[in-house]
Amino acid sequence: MASRHIYATSFDECERLPIDLPCPECDGDLERERRQTYCVDCGLVVREYEIDHGPDWFDNNDGRTSSRIGSPLTPSRHDDGLSTEIGSRKDAKGNVLSSRTRRRFSRLRREHSRARTPTKRSRNALRGLVDVRRIASEHELPRSVRDRAATLFREAQAENLLPGRSVNAMAAGSVYAACRCFDLPRTLDEFEPVARCDYSALRNAYMVLQSELGLHIAPPSPSTFVPRYAARFDVGEATQFRALELARQLEETGRAIGRAPTGVAAACIYVAAQEHDETVYQTDLADAAHVTPVTVRARRDEIQELTNA
Template identity: 25%
Template sequence: MIIKKNNQNQNRNGLTSLVCDHDQKGMVTDVERGEIICSPCGQVMTEGISSDSRSTHTLDGFLSNSQTGPKSSLTIYDKGLNTNIGARNIDFAGRRISSKTILKFKSMRVWDSRSKSKASGRNLISALVLLDGVKQKLGLSNAIAEHVAFTYRKASTLGLIRGRGTAEVMAASVYAACRENGIPWSLDEVANTLNITKKRLSSCYRILIDRLDIKPELANPLDCLSKFCSVLEVKEKTKRCAFDILMQANSKRILSGSKPAVVCAGALYIACIANNENIPQTRIAEKTLVSSPSIRKALSVLNKALSVV
C-alpha cells in the first residue's frame, strides 16, 4: 500500500480525501456508504458524499431527484400542468405586497376559479374520477388508463357526450381501449362495473367506433383463457389441454363467428372432462358469465370436430 503521509485535503464541499499514487481508474465509488475507495490498496480516499450527489449517478436517482414536478398525464383534469394562486398576500421573502398588487392577484384568482368552473370542465373532472374507480376495479394499467382518458377527451371534443351520460361514454371508452389493446374484458363485465345496461354500452360503443375511427383488434378466445383459469382455479394440465383445443379450433376455423368467451368456456369444460377435473358446468357458466346452453352448444361442436372426449 502506497499512501503519501499528511496528504489529506478538504475540498469546498467539506469532503475529506486522501491522495494515492495509484491510477484514478482504479477508484471505486460505494454509493451506499458514500465513499470512494482505491481498489488496488483498499484505502478510503473520500468519504462523506451526500445522498443527493450519489443518487444522480444513476438514471433512477436522477429522475427521483428531478425538480420539475410530476409528469403530465391525461388522467388528470389539467394534465398535471395546474397553477395555484395562493391566498396569502405575501411575496417570496415573506413581505406583504402592495395594495395595487393585491387587487391584481384578487382579479387573477377570480378568473382562475371561473375558468375551472365551466360545465365541460366539471364533466371532465367527474369522468376522470370515475375512470380512477374503474381502473382500480378492473385492474387496468397506467398505459390503458391513459388510452381511455385520450379516447374520452377526443369524444368530448367532438361533442359526443351531449345527450349521453358520463358513465355511458366512459364505459364505451374503457371497452374500446381494452379491445384495441387485446385485454379480454367483455361488455357485461364493463357494464356491471359502471352500473349501466349492456344495451346502452353497446350503442355508445358503436358511436365511438364510427366517429373516432377506432379499429379494434379481432377478439381471440385465447385472450380469455388465463382469466377463466384463474377464476375457476383449474390445474395447469387442464389449462394446457384447453390451450391445445383452442389452437386446433383456431387453425380449423371452428366457431369463428361465435363469442370468444363462449368458445373459451366450451374448450375449458372439455379440458376439465378430459383431465377428470370435477368442475360443474353451472359453475363455469357463473364464473365466465356465459349461459349453460351456449357452453353445451360449443362443447358439442368442438367435440364433434376434434373428438377430444
C-alpha cells in the same frame, strides 16, 4: 480552453480521436477517448465529458428556465395532474392555522374549485375522467390502459360525441375500448355492474367510439379468455394447455367465428378438465363467461366433433 475548441459538433463516445490543439502544459498531442480529453505525453486531463443525457431538471436559482420542472403529466386527470391543492388546517411548516385564516382559506378553496371548472365542458371532462379512474381501479387495470381510456374520452369530447349521450356511459365505453385496444380479455357484461349506466347505453357508447374515432380493434379470440378462466377455477397446467390447444384449433378451422368467445373458452376448459379428470361444473363456467349452460354444452359438442373427426 473553451470546450468548442476541444469537442467536435458530434462524435462517438467510444471512438478515439486526435485533437489538433496542443497540450496547455507541455505542448504535447491531445486525444479524445470516451469521456475525456487527455495529453498523450504528460497525461493531463484537459476536460472531461460533460454532456448529461439524463432529464433536464432545472431550478430557478440561477435564472434558468424551469419549464421542465415538476411531475409528469397525467392524462387521466382533467388538468393533466397540474392542479393546486389549498390546505385547510395547517400551513407548510405544520403549524395550526387560526380560525380567521381557516375561514379565509375556505373561501379560497371555494373560488379555486369554481375556477378549475368554469364551463360545462370542463365539468363534463372532470366527471368523465374521474369515472374513468374509478372503473379502471375497480377492474385493477394497468396505468397504460387507464391513460389510453382517458385519451379516448378526451378525443370523444373533442369530436363532440358527448352531447346527447351520458358522460358516465362514454367513460365506461372508453375504458372498455382501451381494454380491447390492448387485447385484454374483458366483456361488456363485466363493465355493466361498475358503470353508472345500463347495458344498452354502454354498448352504444363503445360502438360510437369505435366508429367515430376509427379504432382498429380486432374481434376477441377465445384463446385470450382461457388463461383468465383457468386461473379463476384453479385448474392444472396440463388442463390449461389443453384448453388453449382446443381454442386455437377452433380459431384455425373457423369454427369460432360467429360464436361468443367467452362461451367457446368456457367449453374448451370444460372439455380439457374432463380429459384430465378435473371437476369443473358447467353452471360455474357459464356464470364466469356470462353465458348460459346451454351455450357451454353446444360449444362442447362442437369441440368433440372436431376432436373425433
